[in-house]
Amino acid sequence: xxxxxxxxxxxxxxxxxxxxxxxxxxxxxxxxxxxxxxxxxxxxxxxxxxxxxxxxxxxxxxxxxxxxxxxxxxxxxxxxxxxxxxxxxxxxxxxxxxxxxxxxxxxxxxxxxxxxxxxxxxxxxxxxxxxxxxxxxxxxxxxxxxxxxxxxxxxxxxxxxxxxxxxxxxxxxxxxxxxxxxxxxxxxxxxxxxxxxxxxxxxxxxxxxxxxxxxxxxxxxxxxxxxxxxxxxxxxxxxxxxxxxxxxxxxxxxxx
Numbered sequence: 164x165x166x167x168x169x170x171x172x173x174x175x176x177x178x179x180x181x182x183x184x185x186x187x188x189x190x191x192x193x194x195x196x197x198x199x200x201x202x203x204x205x206x207x208x209x210x211x212x213x214x215x216x217x218x219x220x221x222x223x224x225x226x227x228x229x230x231x232x233x234x235x236x237x238x239x240x241x242x243x244x245x246x247x248x249x250x251x252x253x254x255x256x257x258x259x260x261x262x263x264x265x266x267x268x269x270x271x272x273x274x275x276x277x278x279x280x281x282x283x284x285x286x287x288x289x290x291x292x293x294x295x296x297x298x299x300x301x302x303x304x305x306x307x308x309x310x311x312x313x314x315x316x317x318x319x320x321x322x323x324x325x326x327x328x329x330x331x332x333x334x335x336x337x338x339x340x341x342x343x344x345x346x347x348x349x350x351x352x353x354x355x356x357x358x359x360x361x362x363x364x365x366x367x368x369x370x371x372x373x374x375x376x377x378x379x380x381x382x383x384x385x386x387x388x389x390x391x392x393x394x395x396x397x398x399x400x401x402x403x404x405x406x407x408x409x410x411x412x413x414x415x416x417x418x419x
Contacts, residue, residue: 187276193324239275
């Protein structure tokens, strides 16, 4: 199940979601993930597209992972609220964008693409990084080296990638809605069929059995043993089906 508060992963299978992420990464060179509405990572493109070393270091402790989840959850809510891709900066100063996936107008998942910069690191960037990560237990030289490996992309590429993710999220929203509608239609048909079967048992089966009983008595009266036995088998079969629904009625009739 995708997310702790939805069943989206049962509507659109996980393998399909993984393939969407892999195709996006192959096309753009960027890494995207599916998150639950709480910001927790749910589906990734796999080991072929690992997260940036910088993010691995930041997420190496519970406090860092919690802050990442909070950043993603906030971005997802904003994207869902405005109905458009939401470009943001995460708690560690990196650029990302979010596209919401809805299910029956409820925000159930977010596609997040992040772990990039829109400019080459400058002095103020390093100062900010040290400030927001100083309590995460990461060594400054190691983090600085990882930050220098981050992908730097232009605002135009950010906008294009955000639009692509938003179109993908809209497709998943529509697909999920269609599948849910189809499932409900099937469930309604099954429920109606069950009702009809129950009505048939209650309305027609007793009448049918009484008619058979009269035929049985007639065959016995005229001495047609084999035909009488076949009719008796039919009556017993009918009574067995009826017993499931009306056991007291069957017991009374058998005593008769």
